[in-house]
Amino acid sequence: MSGTDTTRFPTSAEELQSMVEEFFSVQCRYQAAIREIRTKLEILDDEFQMRHKRNPIHHMQSRMKSVPSMMEKLARRNANKSISSAVEHLTDIAGIRVICSYLEDVYRVADLLTQQDDIHLVRVRDYIKQPKENGYRSLHLVVEVPVFLSEGRLLVPVEIQLRTIAMDFWASLEHSLRYKAQGEVPDDISRELIQTASDIALLDRRMQDIHDKVDALNQIE
Numbered sequence: 001m002s003g004t005d006t007t008r009f010p011t012s013a014e015e016l017q018s019m020v021e022e023f024f025s026v027q028c029r030y031q032a033a034i035r036e037i038r039t040k041l042e043i044l045d046d047e048f049q050m051r052h053k054r055n056p057i058h059h060m061q062s063r064m065k066s067v068p069s070m071m072e073k074l075a076r077r078n079a080n081k082s083i084s085s086a087v088e089h090l091t092d093i094a095g096i097r098v099i100c101s102y103l104e105d106v107y108r109v110a111d112l113l114t115q116q117d118d119i120h121l122v123r124v125r126d127y128i129k130q131p132k133e134n135g136y137r138s139l140h141l142v143v144e145v146p147v148f149l150s151e152g153r154l155l156v157p158v159e160i161q162l163r164t165i166a167m168d169f170w171a172s173l174e175h176s177l178r179y180k181a182q183g184e185v186p187d188d189i190s191r192e193l194i195q196t197a198s199d200i201a202l203l204d205r206r207m208q209d210i211h212d213k214v215d216a217l218n219q220i221e
Contacts, residue, residue: 019067022083027064030094032147033156034062037096040119044112056105058165061097065090091122091142092159099168103128103208106139106162113143113160120144122157128167134190135197136171138163166200166207 038060045057065073070086070093079089086093100106106128114121125140139162144155163171174193178185185193 016067019071019083023067026083026087029147029149029154029156030064030158032149033145033158034064034094034096036145036147037113037143037158037160038062040113040116041096041098041109044109054101056100056102056109058099058101060099063095063097065093065095091157094156095159095161097168098160098162100162100164102211103164103204106164110139110141110160110162114141118146120155128163131197131201133194134174135194136174137167137197137201138171164204166204170197170200 041057041060045055049055067083070083070090071081073090074081074085077089079085098106098109100109113119120143122142122144123140128137128139131137141160141162142157143160144157147154147156174197177189177193181189
C-alpha cells in the first residue's frame with residue numbers, strides 16, 4: 001500500500017459517486033444490523049415496563065456514517081480510502097444512541113443487551129467513569145450482531161452510545177457551541193463546559209438517589 005494511496009481523497013465527482021454506489025451495495029447489512037439492535041433494545045424496554053412499570057430507555061437515535069465522514073476517518077488512520085477499507089477498519093459505520101432515564105439504567109440496558117448469546121461484545125469504553133478531557137460522558141460499546149442476507153450469515157459491528165438525558169443535553173449543546181466557535185474554544189469557555197459537565201454528573205447522581213428512595217417507599221407500601 002503506497003503513501004499516495006493512503007492519503008488521497010477522491011479527486012472528482014465521478015470517484016465520489018463510485019464510492020457512494022459501492023456503499024449502497026453494502027449498506028443493507030448495516031441497516032439490518034441497526035434494526036436487529038433496535039429491536040432487541042425495544043423488547044428489553046417493553047419487558048422492563050411490564051415488570052417495573054417504567055421504561056429505562058427514554059428514546060433512541062440511529063445513524064449510518066456518511067461516505068465523506070468515513071473517508072475522513074480513514075485518512076486520520078492513514079488507511080486506504082475505499083468502502084471495502086471502511087468495512088474492514090471502521091466499527092462505527094452503523095451507530096445507535098440510547099438515551100436512558102437514570103444513570104443505573106445505562107449500565108442495566110448495556111448488561112441486558114450484551115448478555116444475549118447472539119451478541120458479541122467487541123469493545124467497551126466507559127466515558128462515564130472516566131470522562132474525556134472536555135467533560136464528555138457516555139458509555140460506548142461496539143458489538144457484533146448476526147444478520148442473515150442472501151450472501152449468508154454476517155457478523156456486523158454496531159457502535160452503541162448509552163447516556164442519560166442530562167449527558168445527552170450537555171453533549172448536544174457542547175458540540176453545537178464548538179461548531180459555532182469555528183475553531184479553538186478559548187480556555188475559559190472550555191473550563192466552563194467541563195465544570196458544567198461535572199455539575200450535570202452530580203445532578204444525575206442526585207436524581208438516581210431520589211429515584212432509589214421513591215422505589216424504596218413503594219416497596220414498603
